[in-house]
Amino acid sequence: xxxITQSPKYLFRxxxxxxxxxxxxxxxxxxxxxxxxxxxxxxxxIYYSQIVNDFQKGDIAEGYSVSREKKESFPLxxxxxxxxxxxxxxxxxxxxxxxxxxxxxxxxxxxxxxx
Amino acid sequence: xxxxxxxPLSLVVHEGDTVTxxxxxxxxxxxxxxxxxxxxKAPTFLxxxxxxxxxxxxxxxxxxxxxxxxxxxxxxxxxxxxxxAIYLCAVEAYxxxxxxxxxxxxxxxxxxxx
Numbered sequence: 001x002x003x004i005t006q007s008p009k010y011l012f013r014x015x016x017x018x019x020x021x022x023x024x025x026x027x028x029x030x031x032x033x034x035x036x037x038x039x040x041x042x043x044x045x046i047y048y049s050q051i052v053n054d055f056q057k058g059d060i061a062e063g064y065s066v067s068r069e070k071k072e073s074f075p076l077x078x079x080x081x082x083x084x085x086x087x088x089x090x091x092x093x094x095x096x097x098x099x100x101x102x103x104x105x106x107x108x109x110x111x112x113x114x115x
Numbered sequence: 116x117x118x119x120x121x122x123p124l125s126l127v128v129h130e131g132d133t134v135t136x137x138x139x140x141x142x143x144x145x146x147x148x149x150x151x152x153x154x155x156k157a158p159t160f161l162x163x164x165x166x167x168x169x170x171x172x173x174x175x176x177x178x179x180x181x182x183x184x185x186x187x188x189x190x191x192x193x194x195x196x197x198x199x200a201i202y203l204c205a206v207e208a209y210x211x212x213x214x215x216x217x218x219x220x221x222x223x224x225x226x227x228x229x
Contacts (some may be wrong), residue, residue: 035219042119042203042219043158058216090157104217106157 003027004107006091011112013078013085021076021110023091032074033092033104036060043090049074078112086114117142121204121220129228132194136223138204139186146215148180148187151203153222158203161189194227201225 004025013019023032031050035043045058049068063082068074074093078085091107118141128134140148147165151158162171164180164187171178175194180187191198201222210216 033217040124040221042121042221043205044219045217059218104160106159108156 004091004093004105006089006107006110008110009108011110013112013114015114016080018077018079019112021078021089021091021112023074023076023107025072025074025093025105025107027093027095027105028071029093029095029105030071031094032068033094034058034064034066034074034076035090035092037088037090037109046076046089085112087112117206117208117216117218119204119206119218119220121202121223123223124221125224125226127226127228128194130195132227133190133192134194134225136189136191136202136204136225137186138188138220140204140206140218141185142206142208142218144209145182146207146209149205149207149217150178150187150189151205153201153203154199161202191225194225196227196229199225199227 007022033048034046036046037043044060046064047055047058047066049055052068052071055066055068063079065077089110092104094104120139122137147163149163150161152161162178167180167182175192178189201224203222204220205217207217
């Protein structure tokens with residue numbers, strides 16, 4: 001089945017540790033995105049990539065890093081520099097590299113909790 | 116900085132009621148406005164609006180955009196308990212080069228009681 005997968009579903013991390021969230025898509029989409037969702041807030045864009053080996057910072061990139069070595073994969077690393085990392089993280093992809101478009105498909109999300 | 120403001124933030128109604136959700140925005144280089152429904156995990160797409168005054172309709176849901184006054188409304192008629200969800204409004208805007216950016220509002224939490 002085509003779609004976007006994120007793993008793990010739940011993740012617990014100790015303060016001071018880096019952790020990497022996985023996002024894989026087999027939709028052959030050019031563009032991929034990472035969002036963060038906190039209670040009472042909308043989705044906020046962390047990083048996005050419109051083509052392999054290229055990515056741009058979103059609105060809240062500090063404390064995060066990404067890579068886009070393969071078209072189907074866009075892992076997000078939450079570093080120890082991120083001051084408040086506990087949140088729900090959503091990955092998305094879209095077929096067009098030049099526009100977010102309405103055809104943005106979301107993964108099921110990863111809930112990260114820092115202990 | 117681009118802004119998207121949704122109101123109300125939460126709403127409780129009874130089955131059969133009609134609700135109107137609001138979304139206002141301030142963005143540079145507007146391209147489109149999108150509505151999503153988020154029930155448990157990932158948001159699912161409802162509508163994309165690019166032109167003023169043209170209503171988009173899907174079953175009991177409808178939406179319209181006013182690009183002069185910079186707002187959109189999402190209407191749900193004859194609400195059902197299955198309509199209970201967070202409704203997200205997002206605005207797509209051109210951000211330079213070949214890049215576009217999507218800015219989300221905080222969402223409206225709709226609860227439909229039987």
